[in-house]
Amino acid sequence: MLSKIFASIAVAITGSILLYGVSDFPAFGDPNSPASAGVPGSESVSLYFIEESYKDTKVPNLVTSVLADYRGYDTMFETVVIFAAGMAIFAILRVVGNDGEEKRATSLEDSFTNGDHSRIIVGTTVRIVVPVIQLFALYVIAHGHHSPGGGFQGGVILGASFIIIALSENLNAALRRLSEQNYVRLAAIGILIYAAFGVMAQILGKNFLDYGVLEPLLFTDGPEMARSHSMLGVEVGVAFTVTAIMFAIYANLSSRGQLEKGL
C-alpha cells in the first residue's frame, strides 16, 4: 500500500515536470518550429534536405539519405547503442561455463521430425516461411534507399526469422544456424563496416563519413553515386549488428542465459 502511494507521488511529479516542459514547445502552426519546417520561409534545415538531397546523393528515399548520409554520425552511434544493449544483456544474463555447446553437437537429429509431434505443423510451416522472410529482409536492406526500409528494419526482420526458428523448434535449432560465436562476431563486424566507410573517407582527405570522396574506390561516375553506394554499404553494416543483437537478446532472455532449449 505504501509503495503505491510513493509510486503515485513519483508519477505525479514526473507528469508535472513533463507538462512544464510542454510549455516550452513552439506554438501550434509556428512556421519556425522544426515540425512545420519545409514551409517556405522557415529557418530550418529541412527545406534544404527536401529540395537538394536528390541532387546531392541520387537517393530517392529522403529519410535514408538524411539518416545514413547527412546524419551518418548519429546513425553510427545508434548502431553502437544497439551493440551496447546486446553486450549489456550478455553481461547480465549469460551463464558461462555450461556444456551446451557439446550437447548441441550431439543432438543434431533432434529437430522437429522425432519426439515432439505437436510441433510438426508449426515446424513445417516455419521451414517454408523462413526463406521468404529472409529474402524479404534482404530486399528491405538492399532497397532501403529507394523505398521505405533500410538497415534497421531489414536487420530486425532478419533477426526475427532466426527467432521464429527458435520458437517453432527449439533454441538449439536456431543456434546451429547462427551460433553464439558468429552472432557476436557479426555484431562487431557490422559496426566496423560502418566505421570503415568513415575512416576511408578520412584517409582520402575528407571528413569522417564524407562518402563523396570514395568515388575512385567504388568505381562510380560522380561523387553523388559514391554517396548512394556508400549508404548501401553502411546499411548493410547496420543490418549485421541489428540482426545479431536482436537474436542475441532473444536467445539470452528466453533461456535465462543458458542458451539451451529456450521457450
Next chain:
Amino acid sequence: MIFALDIIILVFLVIAALIALSVKDLLSASMIFGIYGFLICLLWAEMGAVDVAFTEASVGAGVSTVLLIATVYNTRRHSSD
C-alpha cells in the same frame, strides 16, 4: 491524412493502452502491448511517415512482443517473498 480514420485509430490506441495497464495477466498485457504497437504503426503509416511505421511494425509490434513474452514465460505467477 483522413481525419475520421485518425480519430478511430486514436480511440482504439487509448483503449489498448488502458487495457494493457489494467489487465492482471502479464501474458495478455504483453499481447495487448503488441496490439498497441501495431495501432501506432497504423497511425504513422496513415500520417505518411512510412519509414517510422515500418520500424514500429517490425520492432514494436514484432520483436519486442516476442521479447516480452519470452520474459513473461520465465516469471512465476506469485512472488516468492
